[in-house]
Amino acid sequence: MLPTLVNQAFEREGWVYEEKYDGVRILAYKEGQKISLKSRNDIDRTGSYPQIVDAVAKLRATTLLLDGEVVAFDRRRVSRFQLLQKGGFRVSYAVFDLLYKDGQDLRKRPLSLRRATLEATVTESEGLLLSRRLAKGGLRAFERARERGFEGLVAKDFSSIYVEGRTTKWLKVKVHQEDEFVIVGYTPPSGLRQHFGAVLLGAYKMKKLYYVGKVGTGFSRQSLDELAKKFRPLIRKTAVVVNSPGEKKITYLEPRLVAQIAFEEWTADKKLRQPVFLGLRDDKKPKEVELP
Secondary structure, eight states: OEEEEOSSOOOOTTEEEEEEOOSEEEEEEEETTEEEEEETTOOBOGGGOHHHHHHHHTSSOSEEEEEEEEEEBOTTSOBOHHHHHHOOSOEEEEEEEEEEETTEEOTTSOHHHHHHHHHHHOOOBTTEEEOOBOOSSHHHHHHHHHHHTOSEEEEEETTOOOOSSEEEEEEEEESSOEEEEEEEEEOOOOTTOOSOSOEEEEEEETTEEEEEEEEOSSOOHHHHHHHHHHHGGGEESSOSSTTOOOOTTOEEEOSOOEEEEEOSEEOTTSOEESOEEEEEESSSOGGGOBOO
16 A cells, blocks of 8 residues: 655544655565565565564464564664665664454454554564654644654555555655656766766656656765666667657666655756665666656
8 A cells, every 4th residue: 555645744634644764665474483574566575684574473463464664763763765775774664554464354444443453463672663653633743754854754544444556545745855766877977986977867657757857976886886787787779768868978778777866856847956866776666656
């Protein structure tokens, strides 16, 4: 179940407002002592997060299906996607939904019941926590998210059932602009920079891929090396975007890689202002990256 992005905070009767985590969406399956962690595009992450596997295994229920976000927190207890990318940081599984428990399929039950069952089922421990409510009202929740420096909030209709795919029963409001974009090419390096200068970004609209700007900051020497290796087998002769920037010496790529990008704002001509590269995402398919 995926939230729809809206432009501003709001108040609605019967809705709840939770912290929006900046991590990797994961479904956790418990079948006896067998634990499986799967990403949105069905990549097995069980071996990536042993601490979370241990925490889920200790829960009393025999069978469970949990929905949540794997996160790494900074010193101010704010989740940061780039900390997951770097590695070496303690990770936690922030659980916000319970879809199945001991023979009961809960997806057709209202969120209010699923949340109550979740709270009665999951005991917080090292590596396992329940998603945080920010405040009862949406406007106050947004202010709390902004004060704390969170990425944003997710608003949920407390009476909603669980449905697969994008929905307006869950809505997200961002405090900081951050999103996924498809890598569609790169420019040549200059000065002391190796491999490439800037990365060209794109997003889909009505099944067509549009150029939305390029990012030249946020890269370390290691990430430059790693990206260059991933780029080589994807090189193509022509642009995949319908609105090619027309610059000379661009190397175009097959749209296979998805990058997490922080940015200041969208310009009037649908380009990113002051983008910063945060890392690659292999848990999301390029076709899922759409223009807001």
